[in-house]
């Protein structure tokens with residue numbers, strides 16, 4: 008067991024939702040309780056939240072919205088999620104700061120890497136909203152970028168109901184086999200859909216380890232932080 012010192016947790020927007028609800032208060036509460044335990048370990052915790060529970064830029068065409076516009080809508084959705092996570096953490100007594108890549112100073116701090124690191128050093132959980140601030144990117148790429156910037160030891164990629172990376176979709180293929188470890192080159196060559204290629208190459212180029220695990224089981228985030236989870240580890 009090898010506990011990480013500084014982690015970047017990537018939460019998808021869907022991780023906060025349940026069918027029919029953009030936010031599920033029970034899920035948010037349980038998540039915050041688990042993150043409180045992580046915080047109590049003294050681990051530096053930074054979080055990147057997605058926005059897919061509201062909108063994804065790739066849905067743009069089906070909605071008749073221009074892609075760039077839809078991407079900005081997606082980035083704003085991540086800010087809503089960041090505030091929801093902040094609020095849930097505050098209710099558990101965990102000190103937090105939200106920093107956004109698109110400035111909106113009445114709502115949150117602007118993203119300033121030195122300040123983010125300072126917050127982590129002061130034992131505050133930092134939640135990054137608004138993605139990278141640029142259209143055509145994803146929050147997975149944001150996670151790779153922010154993890155590099157804050158020099159995180161690892162990206163913990165919390166998945167909904169899947170406990171790692173498989174050679175086929177385990178929901179439709181009962182013979183699907185889970186990988187314990189992979190390289191980023193394997194992901195690209197095998198076309199394994201863990202994250203988009205921009206995010207994958209960013210992690211590979213910057214030598215960031217990634218752990219894919221199932222967050223639906225309470226306690227798994229804590230286990231992942233402690234290096235004690237049976238997910239899939241992806242490295243250079």
Ligand code: UDP
Pocket residue numbers: 018019020021056057058059060062063064065077078079080081082084085137138139140141142143144145146147149
């Ligand atoms: N987005 C963007 N630039 C970024 C990050 C996100 O344009 O740097 C937009 C993009 O439209 C994306 C949406 O925000 O689809 C929501 O993010 P994402 O799909 O990554 O959320 P998740 O799937 O993790 O919930």
